[in-house]
Amino acid sequence: MITEVSAVNFRQNLGDMLNQVQYRNDSIVINKDGKPVAALVDAELFARIRRMQERFDKLSDRISEAYAGVPVEDGLAEIDAAVAAERKRP
Incomplete structure (x- = not known):
């Protein structure tokens, strides 16, 4: 609660x-x-949140590195297309 x-x-x-x-x-x-x-x-939930934050930060860093040479507009368009395709899945 x-x-x-x-x-x-x-x-x-x-x-x-x-x-x-x-x-x-x-x-x-x-x-x-x-x-x-x-x-x-509670401390257990906080520990889970911290682990999730660490995993998110690592993933964000990997994505940033992968798209370092890609123009921002192209990267955003690719992300939008991936999101749209995922939303169409049953």
Whole structure:
């Protein structure tokens, strides 16, 4: 479950919210002036997010290297064509 709280409410109830995240695997979005500014998630989920970010960064680097000599317009057109073809697949 994802709970949204104000920064003030978060400060006032930090202990309870840590328990909520640790024992119920809930996530908490912290809002300031009505806008989300941070999230509190359990450590296992955060570790998964970090691994995914690392994999994404490596993939992005490989794509950048592969398209280094290709004009931007040509690269974007190729990406658009690949996305369109994938969306047509059943």
